[in-house]
Amino acid sequence: MNILIKITYDGTNFHGFQLQPDERTVEGELNKGLAKTLNKEVKIFYAGRTDRGVHALGQYANFYSDTTIDIGNLPKVINFNLPEDVSVVDAKYVPEDFHARYDARLKKYRYVVHLSRYRNALLLNKAYEYPYKVDPDRMRKALSYLIGEHDFNSFMGKGAVVKDSIRTIDKIDVIEEGDFLYLDFVAKSFLKNMIRIVTGTALEIGRGQREIEYMKEALKMKKRKAAGPTAPACGLYLVDVKY
Amino acid sequence: MNILIKITYDGTNFHGFQLQPDERTVEGELNKGLAKTLNKEVKIFYAGRTDRGVHALGQYANFYSDTTIDIGNLPKVINFNLPEDVSVVDAKYVPEDFHARYDARLKKYRYVVHLSRYRNALLLNKAYEYPYKVDPDRMRKALSYLIGEHDFNSFMGKGAVVKDSIRTIDKIDVIEEGDFLYLDFVAKSFLKNMIRIVTGTALEIGRGQREIEYMKEALKMKKRKAAGPTAPACGLYLVDVKY
Known part of the structure; x- marks a missing residue:
């Protein structure tokens, strides 16, 4: 299934959203948290990067997974595997071809x-x-x-x-x-x-x-x-x- | 002069307002910041203590000082001598017998x-x-x-x-x-x-x-x-x- 999550973060202690080697990024923490939650690594597609220090109330990312975790509980389980300054506030199934960046209006x-x-x-x-x-x-x-x-x-x-x-x-x-x-x-x-x-x-x-x-x-x-x-x-x- | 200041703080990293030996408190930081600003130690009288972790948008304290710093600039100068999680947002002269706790209505x-x-x-x-x-x-x-x-x-x-x-x-x-x-x-x-x-x-x-x-x-x-x-x-x- 293709799953879209809505993400909030306090950007203060992140070097921006996008993955960077040797830097703490939101994407990096999401990757780790999702891998722990789903017991396998997934690639996320996100709406758009944000700069270092910028916050988000509504960032979005989608990923493909065959997890059996109830979609309503999924944010809670992912949040358990995320640090305190980033959290998932919603999750839903989207069509197979949905892409968080390309479909952003x-x-x-x-x-x-x-x-x-x-x-x-x-x-x-x-x-x-x-x-x-x-x-x-x-x-x-x-x-x-x-x-x-x-x-x-x-x-x-x-x-x-x-x-x-x-x-x-x-x-x-x-x-x-x-x-x-x-x-x-x-x-x-x-x-x-x-x-x-x-x-x-x-x-x-x-x-x-x-x-x-x-x-x-x-x-x-x-x-x-x-x-x-x-x-x-x-x-x-x-x-x-x-x- | 008797000076009343209005104080804000993020209580997260304080062991409450009231001075305690060996603990980081708002009163302790205010004492240090005021001593640096006024070049002498002053005793503050505050509206009321708050517990560890509690925040304030409008705490008040008064102290006696003969400082020549302009009252409109005083918060800025004190803030320069305070850590980032506490700040003074107002200062004014009050009558000699004013007391931040006893006069709180x-x-x-x-x-x-x-x-x-x-x-x-x-x-x-x-x-x-x-x-x-x-x-x-x-x-x-x-x-x-x-x-x-x-x-x-x-x-x-x-x-x-x-x-x-x-x-x-x-x-x-x-x-x-x-x-x-x-x-x-x-x-x-x-x-x-x-x-x-x-x-x-x-x-x-x-x-x-x-x-x-x-x-x-x-x-x-x-x-x-x-x-x-x-x-x-x-x-x-x-x-x-x-x-």
Whole structure:
């Protein structure tokens, strides 16, 4: 059977999702946990990698197995074989040809900014502590230039291996909630560091360090140095993937 | 001057708030951080101790100092001298005779329960993972017996040193939000482990393991073994203190 699992993790102590020799990765821990659970090694196919330090509420992976463990109990059994900072929160059977990456229609990410003059100990590694006043409406205007299909080369992290840097952003919402500012991104796929560079640029605009039009110009320039800084990984969450 | 600070901490790696020789405590770290900031040792007076593993969004402490550091910058400077899991989020001058414990009118605590069949890695040490269905209305009815002034001896942890176990609970709210159940408690003061024992008992009633009347009877019995289990510390947050 082809089984799809939904995975959460605290990215703080992982060197990202993707398997790497000699580094602690989410994929590496999943491989070990699944091998223990199923008594054999399986290959997982996942929705998309996340950078070192990035969290997930809804990462997905599928694998083939003839396990007789009840599908409703499967997450619990796998979790028993996983470290505390990664867990499976759902499991279901999917068609034989289902693929967690190729069948992903949309990915939703949230970037969490804590707007406060003073850091909050309970948010350690869970939000970007940004001790400045920002104008969310300036950010909304600037971010509206990015909606739709564009060449996002200016917002791509160095060392990315891709065919092209053209992507389509369906939606960006800027939500204010108490001391928090959430930037919600929806797209079929994103480039390496793309959300973090867009967020870093949008925050400089929100703070008044850059003009609103800076976002439009950065997009046009098609080179990384035209855009703002990369916001830290700890504020970013892969929230869900739509199939 | 008498200075009142508002403090947040992640209780996971502390042996509680109160100073203890040879143990890492919040008070111990605050003493060290304040001594570094003010270049002299100060005695702090705090709103109330919290148990090992309990978190705080709004703990308070006052101390006397003639520091010339601007009061708006003071939290930032103190935070620089504190470890990552404790921080100061506000500071203000208070009258000379103000005392963070004696002047506390009300304390608000929140107990966070995650109602899910499977654990969530991002909630590690931050909520009580309770993999059962509960009926919040049964909990509300049972908890209503505790409102007002009562002898809470049945809900007091062992080893507590108190004059008496009579306390007054002003309010208990049970709030449902997605997979979360919040139990919000308001009172001038609580006994040792009181909120955790009340929560543990209320959850057994919510789950249907105990009758609603069990809460009333437990209260009447005035002995610890008449009530339910102590819910784990990691779900409990001192949210705020009203002066």
